[in-house]
Each structure stands twice: as C-alpha cells, then as structure tokens.
Amino acid sequence: MRLRLIAATALLLVVWTTQAANPDPDAAPLAQRLQAIDTDPARNAHAAYERLQARQAVQALVSAKRKQRPMALRIARIRVETAEIASATEARRAELQRLETERSELLVEASRRDAERARAEAERVRLEAKIQAEEAARLREAIAAEARSREEAEGLLDTVAGSEAEKLRQAREREAELARREAELMGTATPPKPKPAPKPRTKPKAKPKPPAR
Template structure:
C-alpha cells in the first residue's frame, strides 16, 4: 500500500517539476524573444544586422524544441546569438553614423570649396573691372594729352603764322619807309640843285 502511494507521489513531483521546467523554458524563450522584439522596435536600428537577427530567432526556436539534456547548451547559444544581434546592430548603426558624418563632412568641404571658388571669382571679376577702369582712364588721359599736344602745336603754328605775317608786314613797312626816305632824299637833293643857279643870277 505504501509503495503505490510513493509512486504516485513521485509521479506528482515529476509532473510538478516538468511543469516548472516548462514554465522556465517558456520564461527564457519569452525573455530572448522580448530582447529581439525590442531590437526590432528600435526604429534607429531598422534593417540592421538582419542576418544576426535571423540566427538569433532560429537559436530561440531550437531552445523551445531542445531535449532536456540539450536545453542548457541551446539556451546559452540562443542568448549569445541574441547578444550578437544586438551588438551587430549597434556596430552597423555606428558605421552608418560614421558614414553619414563623413558624407556631411564631404558636403561641407564641397560647399566650402564652392564658396571659396565663388569668392575668388568675384574678386577676379572685381579686379578685372578695376583693371578695365584704369585702362580706360589711362586711354582717356592719353587721348587728352594727345589732343592737348595737338592743340598746343596748332596754337604754336598759328602764332608762328601770325608772327611771320607780322614780321612780313613789318619788313614791308620798313621797306616802304626806306623807299619813302630815299625818295625824299632824292627830292631834297634835286631841289637843292635847282635853287643854286637862281642865287647866282641875283647877284649884281
């Protein structure tokens, strides 16, 4: 009578232990699935470490179907797979962030180069305009100097012409004056010769 009771009690203990172990199995699987779900729900990690996540899910499924003697090893592998998926996702996130920062840096360098080129172009255009203005001013001064020299030369020519004409008139006037003086002298000389005989005839 005692032996059957012991067997019944032992069977009950095994059932309770099996139920407890099944509950533990469910808790471990739920915990690992929850970690994967948190990884999936993180939008900043979306699409990252897809292969590692697949391996973690497969490892969790093997925990649920593993025999009692293989469960501990399967649980360890599943836990490592989930951790690997988490780390891989973080690494890929960091790599993408580095790539994003590198792209931003490249874009900033390109923009800085573009602005520098634009500034250099504006300075070159400003220098070109200034050079053109100076060249036009120099050309204007050259033309003004040439016009002034031509006007001076023309004025000197006019003055020379006027001076030449005045000199010619002066020479002509002097020539006429000399001619008049010569004629006057001749007349006076001729008049003196006429008066001399008359003076002789008047003597007694």
Template structure:
C-alpha cells in the first residue's frame, strides 16, 4: 500500500471520525470537561482552512485517543488523559508542520519561477547585446573594407599619375637630347664652314 493511499484512507477515516464525534451525546463532553476541551481543540483544528487536509493520520489518532479517554475506567484515566493530550498536541503540531512545509514548497516554487524568469531575461539581454555587437562588428568591417578600397584606389591613382609623369619626363628628356644633338651638329657645321672660309682666304693671292 502506498503512502498516498494510506493518507487517503486516513483522511476518509478522519472525516468519519469527525462525523461520529459530532454525533456523540453532548452530555458526555459536559460530564467530562477534559474530553470536551480536547474535542473542541480538534474541532477548531478541523475548522481551520489553513490546515485543511493536513496531518490526517495524526488527527485520527488524536480522536481515537479522546474517544478512549471518554470510556476509560477511573484508574486508567490519568494515563489515558496524558495520551489523549499528547495525541491532540501531536495532531496540532503535525498540521502546523505540514502547513509550514506547504508554504515552504510554495515559496520554493515561487523562488524557482523568479530565478527562471530572471535567467530568461538575462539570456534575452545577452542575446540582444550579442546581436548589437554583431551589427557593430559588421558595420566596422564594412567601414574598414570601404576605407581599404578607397586607399587602394588612391594608391592606384598615384601610381598611374607617377607613370604618366615618368612618361612625360622621358619624352621631354628625349626632346632635350635631340635639341642638344641638333645644336651640337649645327655648331660643328658652323665651325667647319669657318675653317673652310679661312682656308680659302689663306690660299688666295693678294
């Protein structure tokens, strides 16, 4: 038999015991103030919704002990009264313990839910931050690529300009060399002509 089935049967028995206890003649409780006092504590425990369904086995044992007290002989009464009081106190303590345990479980679940929600929010913030960094990195990479392309275009333009300037300089240098060569040729021809004139003048008679 499982614990849950035992608890269910105990709860059913507790309910039946309450019904029987309430149906007992009032005279018995009036004749025995201890029984009446303990019964009132059990009735108050059953009426408290904060302890509904809690400690059913302990409540049943307490009712049985109170019922036994009502029918016990005089010489057995002190020990039966002590047992009944212990059983009622045990039922009250067990009910409060179960209520506290249920509250602890509720708080633990609430704490777990809060931690889970906080974890989800933190994960969402982390994803948002990662997406922001990804976009920022992509923008920086695109900007770097654009600057590299611009620098490469400017470098190619400078190289082309230098090539053009070198070509112009080469043509100008060639023209300069050609002009110098023509000037040297003209000077040589002029010198030859002067020498020829001088030679002719020297050979003519006066």
C-alpha cells in the first residue's frame, strides 16, 4: 500500500510538472486541495487509501480523452472530497482518542491523589487516636497515683491517731497508778475517784414578760 502511494504520488508529480506550462483548469484545483491535505500536519497522517484514490482520479482526469472527461471529472471530485472528509474524520477521531487517553490519565492521577489524601487523613486520625490514648493512659496513671497517695496519707493519719491514743491511754494509766500510790501513802484504801467531767453549761431560760396592761 505504501509503495503504491509513493508511486502514484511520483507519477502525479510528473503529470503536474508536465502540465505546469498549461495547467488543466479542472485538475489543478483538485490537486491543490490534495496538496492542502498533504501539508496539514493534523490530516496528512490519515486516510492514506482515500488520498491515493483521489490522486489516481486526478491523474486519470488529466490523461482522459475529451469524451471521458465529464465522468473522470465527476469521479475525481468525489474522490478528492472523500479524501478530505476521511482525513478530517480520522484526524478528529485521533484527537478524540488523545483526549480520552489524557482524560483517563487525569482520572488515574486524580484517583491516586485521592488515595494519597485518604491515606494521609487515615494516618492523621490514627496519630490523633494514639495521642488521645496516651493522654488517657497518663490521666489514669495520675489518678491511680493520687489514690495511692491518699491511701498512704490516710494510713499515716490512722497510725498517728493510734499512736496518740496509745500514749493517752498510757498517760491515764500512769496517772491512775500515781493516784493509787498517793492514796496508799495517805492511808486511803482506795484511790480517789476521778473528777467527773464538767457538764456543759446551758443558757438560762428567759423569764416570761408580764402581760401588758
């Protein structure tokens, strides 16, 4: 196919060069339209078969006899128009494919970035949960240490209170022993009874006021 295209193009160039001094008024515009496709970077890589058929039709028009020219001109125009439409359609299709590929790549990139953001958010939440758990553990440890300190303080108070009570009991026993010995020395059989604790004072009752006359 490629060799045929090259051969047809070379032959058409020879015909155009031969007819350059006296160009064909019907073939020249069609050849210019084909040349516009060849020089267009968006279309010159597409519709190779249709462009080959158009060149062959233009070549046939140039070499056609007078009676064959109307039909050859009609065929050449159809072939050139077909080449134009086919090259433009394939160029648009290629552009659409390029855009679809670019869109797919963008979607993949967006998905990748979304996944990275999701992983970063999950990592942030995990770190916050870890920090909160460590803070809760520290608070529990502080509460437990405070409770132990309170228990130790209460135990120390109980110990001090018990020691003071024991000292008071021993002091009372010594006081009673001294009183007993003093009574023996004074010739008393029994030691004097301990003084009763003074009764709490009560407020005197208010005297009723005499009735008003």
